[in-house]
Amino acid sequence: MLELESLSVGQYGFINNVFSFGLAVMASSTLFVWLMKGSVAPAYRMAMVITGLVTAIAGYHYLQIMLSWQGAATINTGEVLVTGEGFNRAYRYVDWLLTVPLLLIELILVMKLSKSDTMSRSVKLGGAAALMIILGYPGEVSSEVGTRALFWILAMIPFLYIVREMVVGLKDSIARQPDEVKGLINAAAILLVVSWAFYPIVYLLPLVGITGGSAIVAVETGYTIADIVSKAVFAMLIFLIAVRKSAADERELVAEAAKQGEQKTPVKKVA
Template identity: 45%
Template sequence: MIPDALTQGQFDTVYNFLSLVIAAQLFTALFLTFGLSRILPRYRLAITVAIVVCGIAAYHYFRIFDSFKAAFVSDSVGGVDGYTAAVGESFNEGYRYVDWLLTVPLLLLELIAILALARKVQSGLIVRLMVAAGLMIILGYPGEISGDNGVRGLFGLLSTIPFAYILFVLFRQLSKSLATQPVSVRGTLSRLRWLLLLSWGVYPIAYLLPLLNIAGSDAWVAKQVGYSVADIVAKAIYALIIFYVARMKSYDDDPEFARVELSTEDAPPILAR
């Protein structure tokens, strides 16, 4: 539930983190767009999906940002600056769930595409993981908007089932695929499993705050900051790692491509143009 009031510091904290997410997603998308030509065509689908993910996230954070600014009005009580909940306005948490409903399946597709697995294996993974991702988001939303901790706990538990299934499949599939990946990216892909676990793990922690009797404006601010940081890690940073893997795999697949790319990187700026 949205708090009745925020201090100046709390308002500024949420404001700045929402702004940070917009910048991170938007400029990551731009960087990846300009970098598409620096990888082989077979890996461009993964990076194109990453661009779409960051673009969707940037759009929704613009909407979240506007919703946040409209939900609170500046107020000064006893000479202390702060903000109170605006009459007739509310903070729309639903924007996050619409964003996740679109981006979480795409994040999974991004990873599957960069692994370049056999077509039959890819198809099976995509179907299973897309369904699980949709169920995870859909089941979590009723609990998020409910003020009843019992309802929140029930739907939180239900959404945890597909969440755990996704992590299990990804860990197992990533582990199985490591032996077939180039040596240059095995360590990165192995660590990517833990990045997924750590970044995705922030969401249920933030979701559970009300169930832990952590309420009030501090808890609400902590939830917004937690979601924001998790979205930067799970989308922007994750996308940059996928781009690095695509570059290394491109080098491994085509030595001539690697020679041209590396010679361009090493050349003085005037010659690299």
């Protein structure tokens, strides 16, 4: 477990600013997504609701993380003094337990798959994501190197399953999407995988020689950057996908209506 006593005043203030920035990004993303929900077709509004819910949950937890950070230590006569309240790292894992499965579900919903495929993929991917977070927590709060390494390995098993499903399992479903959104959906899936790959790397930092205040700065900043990319940036991609798919669906309806109109028009006989 990382100890706050090793922080310098500058490091303590920097991390506090990182948490504040994370809160601002999540809050603004939530407002944007929910306010723009009406600009997409009804079929994609549930995906938008869940997208905003993800950033709203993350924003709430960043507020709690920041308050816990401020309560765990204080600055006095140029030194960081631990108050004894402790910094609650569980807030991150509660957030991930709720938001990580939802991130996968919002991508599946915006793809507008069949009901059976949507349910099946949501349960499998959401369950694997929850298991990954649960397995990672004991190592995060442990002061034992062996324990941290063991739970990192265990958490990587469902993580690799998710990566396989995102890269290979969704390939056929992405291929059936409208041409104008195939690239965006593929980019969203890759973004999710790449940003999530950042978490196990940050998780390992205390095990590769980075210690003291530098380790705390690296871990908390790394997790925050990964959160912003996988939630706020991902939310903007989901919004763009929903907008383009709405336009594609509308063009398809117009073309179908025009086709039916031509079929109903009687053909005049030439005298």
